[in-house]
Amino acid sequence: MTQGATGSSAISIENLTKKFPSPGSADEFVVLRDISLAVDEGKFVSIVGPSGCGKSTLLNVIAGIESYDGGAVTIHPKAGRAGAQPRVAYVFQSPRLLNWLTVENNIHFVLEAQKMPRGRWRELVAKNLEMVGLAGQERNYPLNLSGGMQQRVAIARALAIEPDILLMDEPFSHLDAITARKLRFDLMAILASAKPTILFVTHDLAEAVFLSDSIYMMSTKPARIFKRVAIDIPRPRKPEDSALIDLEKALVRDFFSVVEANG
Amino acid sequence: MASRLQTIGLRSASILVLILIWWAGSAAMNDPQILPGPLAIAKTIVKDLHTPGPEGESAYFDIGITLARIFITFSASMIAGIGIGLAMGLNRLFERSLLALIPLMLTMPTILMVFLAIMWFGFSEAGGLVAVMAVVTPYIAVNMYEGTKAMDKSLIEMAVTFRAGRYLLLRHVYIPQLMPYIFSALRYGFGQTWKIVALAETFGLKFGIGYMFFFWFQQFDISQTLAWIMMFVILMLVLEHGVFARLESRAFAWRSASLARGRA
Numbered sequence: 001m002t003q004g005a006t007g008s009s010a011i012s013i014e015n016l017t018k019k020f021p022s023p024g025s026a027d028e029f030v031v032l033r034d035i036s037l038a039v040d041e042g043k044f045v046s047i048v049g050p051s052g053c054g055k056s057t058l059l060n061v062i063a064g065i066e067s068y069d070g071g072a073v074t075i076h077p078k079a080g081r082a083g084a085q086p087r088v089a090y091v092f093q094s095p096r097l098l099n100w101l102t103v104e105n106n107i108h109f110v111l112e113a114q115k116m117p118r119g120r121w122r123e124l125v126a127k128n129l130e131m132v133g134l135a136g137q138e139r140n141y142p143l144n145l146s147g148g149m150q151q152r153v154a155i156a157r158a159l160a161i162e163p164d165i166l167l168m169d170e171p172f173s174h175l176d177a178i179t180a181r182k183l184r185f186d187l188m189a190i191l192a193s194a195k196p197t198i199l200f201v202t203h204d205l206a207e208a209v210f211l212s213d214s215i216y217m218m219s220t221k222p223a224r225i226f227k228r229v230a231i232d233i234p235r236p237r238k239p240e241d242s243a244l245i246d247l248e249k250a251l252v253r254d255f256f257s258v259v260e261a262n263g
Numbered sequence: 264m265a266s267r268l269q270t271i272g273l274r275s276a277s278i279l280v281l282i283l284i285w286w287a288g289s290a291a292m293n294d295p296q297i298l299p300g301p302l303a304i305a306k307t308i309v310k311d312l313h314t315p316g317p318e319g320e321s322a323y324f325d326i327g328i329t330l331a332r333i334f335i336t337f338s339a340s341m342i343a344g345i346g347i348g349l350a351m352g353l354n355r356l357f358e359r360s361l362l363a364l365i366p367l368m369l370t371m372p373t374i375l376m377v378f379l380a381i382m383w384f385g386f387s388e389a390g391g392l393v394a395v396m397a398v399v400t401p402y403i404a405v406n407m408y409e410g411t412k413a414m415d416k417s418l419i420e421m422a423v424t425f426r427a428g429r430y431l432l433l434r435h436v437y438i439p440q441l442m443p444y445i446f447s448a449l450r451y452g453f454g455q456t457w458k459i460v461a462l463a464e465t466f467g468l469k470f471g472i473g474y475m476f477f478f479w480f481q482q483f484d485i486s487q488t489l490a491w492i493m494m495f496v497i498l499m500l501v502l503e504h505g506v507f508a509r510l511e512s513r514a515f516a517w518r519s520a521s522l523a524r525g526r527a
Contacts, residue, residue, distance in 0.1 A: 063424050089425070096421040100439040100517045109435055113427035141517045161425070 348407020
């Protein structure tokens, strides 16, 4: 992975190919073929596709925890931090908290990992817990919190490292519909002030349409991006907004036409 | 809370019943040369603790020696076992080379290990140490190894994504997940250790509870023999329940805290 000094894209991926060794044969299984995408700084971009299309693998490649076999992946820090190592935070499907550490220490864990100056820890913990609506829960243990609250801690943990890039892998898919809806609203409000670049993976088109500045649509067999859609509907948005619903319907039709064409 | 009191009550009651049976048996036999009563044994213990024994030392001295032997051999086995188990769990080379060896060590009967160690090292402290380590280390290593296999990979992935270094991973991700395995290894390993130490003391080491037990056995003094057995059992029970149980409840405070919340 290269870290360029200039360019307006926070994330740029060109012709990325990723293969997994196929068990029981000499062949390799191609997970991602010729993927290209660009995410501008401060934008919220979603990747929508069916399960198993390689969306999570793509995030892992960007996070630098998985290698790739061809193409180029470039990530940049925010404009104010040019030249620095870009900070990448990740929010997973499940909270993935360390249940034996208090909420506060879960955040300290990533602050230490990212070598954030110790003098700022208190401020970063307080600010981000406040932002996700969990002020006062510093000393509580994760297992005392509901699933929605745990996911809020995971979001606070990710934001605490002041990420240049925030990767989110279906972060609301394990929550009940009402909690998920509430969290989506809160995420919008949080991002209005925190403003990291976000790459958000989901299989839920309504969610993607509601949250994103633009959407990349992926198909399986072969895993590729077949469409990019810019969403110019002004914020703040409401999920019931007819413009959003119409767009979602149109995109669902697109999906089915691609799926049917692939057999 | 009520169930906890109940447990304590039931346990004390069953111990009390055992002592009563003992007392009734000794009263019926009425022969202190064969089965002295509980009170006579208690008196012998108190006497042994306060007066010099056949080697010129009170029982505290022998208890101290035995405890020191257990502590040293057990610590060495734990450290070696945890180290080997972690290495096997986290490193493919160690895993493949040691995996075949461990069952071999585990099938070796304990008493044979003690005899072998005595033959090689004589009646020395080194012999005891080798015997304990040969028996306890592989068991702890296997436990740790299984613990590493049962670790939640998604948490490791999370830590790596946030660029946590080796130390942070070990301290906050690996070790806490291994705690249940460490404690079960600790309990079993401790039980094994004191049995082997007692055996080694009985057969050849100078001083210690096992040594005194064997001394009185040779004199055919049944009250002294029983007194030393009782001292040993009481000491080990106190250690297991007083020390390990406390350590364990502290280590898992995060669990019980949430349980308490859940019930309320």
